[in-house]
Amino acid sequence: MIYAKDINESTPWQDLTPGGEIYERGTARAFNTGAWRTNTPILNADACKHCMLCVPFCPDSAIPVQNGKRLDFNYMHCKGCGICAEVCPFPAITMVSGGVVK
């Protein structure tokens, strides 16, 4: 069985799976789709009350939560849509132009 961890952009065709089949679950986690971003949300941690409104609104599950508190954005999957900044009741999320986190 060929697993996703054994495949990369140097793998010859003989070592790939027929039809690109994937024999595991959750491999999308390893795919950096944050590179598509053209705007970037910035968390102002001091202003965040951890109301958790942003979390279910995020279409890309890019806001991790731990022990009842939201953590900083998962920029590997955030597309910069800005919905989180729109729904935030506090001035805790600011959208900045450009895809790169400064």
Next chain:
Amino acid sequence: MKSRLSGNEAVAYALQQLNPDVMGAFPITPSTEIPEYFAQYVADGQVNTEFVTVESEHSSMSVCIAAQAAGARSVCATSSCGLALMYELLYVAASCRLPITLACVNRALTGPININNDHSDSMGARDSGWIQIYAENNQEAYDNIIMAMPIGETPGVRLPVMSCMDGFITSHAVENIELLDSDVVQGFIGEYQPENYLLKKENPLAVGPYDVSAYYMEHKVMQAEAMKAAKNRILEVAADFEKISGRRYGLLEEYRMEDAELALVLIGSTAGTAKAAVDQLRAKGEKAGLVKIRVFRPFPGQELAKVLAGTKAVAIMDKSEGLAGGGGPLFAETRSALYDLPERPYLISIVYGLGGRDVKTDDIETVFSRLAHISSSSQIGPVYTHMGQRSKEETV
């Protein structure tokens, strides 16, 4: 067992004997009778098939793709515009490496709208990654569809198989036929045992994921290798089939080609007519022969070049107008296949029989007389012509 069946009845009966897990069913002339007869088998409890009636051919092929990916043997039948509406899914089935079986009853593609036979539907799908096998008559239509699963399901192949026959000429004409016992058919195809499938609970599986440019090319090479490997597998399955049926099949059929100087290359039911014409010419001492292409994908180029190596003039007869501006698709493939021969025969392209235009032994003899003239005069004349159309000019 001897019987008398139309081509559609023969294919439906074969499907009943194959007892697939799923059929995606949508009617279109002239293939409608296949799901229609099969529905009776379902209603009578003669098969265990999940018979899924859908709203289009796009959906019937989608059903087959999903079912096959789940681990089920799935089958489908269609014609003409139905195949065209499947077009997107044909590529999905092939690239996901799902060995679906499709009965294609060849009919002209619209437009102008027409329900009669030519090969424009399946020729349009020739680059979709499906194995394509063409029948000359009802017996071959029956035999070919029984061989489809053992060919397509082989691990080194894993490709869908399109089993084609000529609409109405073969699908609706009743002929004598030799049928196999159902248990022999079941023994021949065996159990479907894919290594991975969606319903295998031990391992999760994603089928048809997005392929970025860093991987797409590699997956296409894998498909191309599978298509090359299919050639040998088709011959192995044919050899096994001969053991249970006594009927022998190859990638192509040579008819009186041993010392032939003038030859035809063509596909499908016209081979029957052409054999009769060849016999008449042979009786007059003409060195005439015929090559019937049975397997078009993978294309038997080397085999064809070998058969035609000793000939002087050959007409490649296409039952589809590829509108390439220079000859039909079979002509293009054949001429390419002969390029590596040290001495090549004269080759002409004749497009004929479009939209059900009839072809008779006299027409075939006319083609041979043109080949005889080319051979004796060493003047090829027009390379790309049509046959059977009304014209103010003299035609073939």
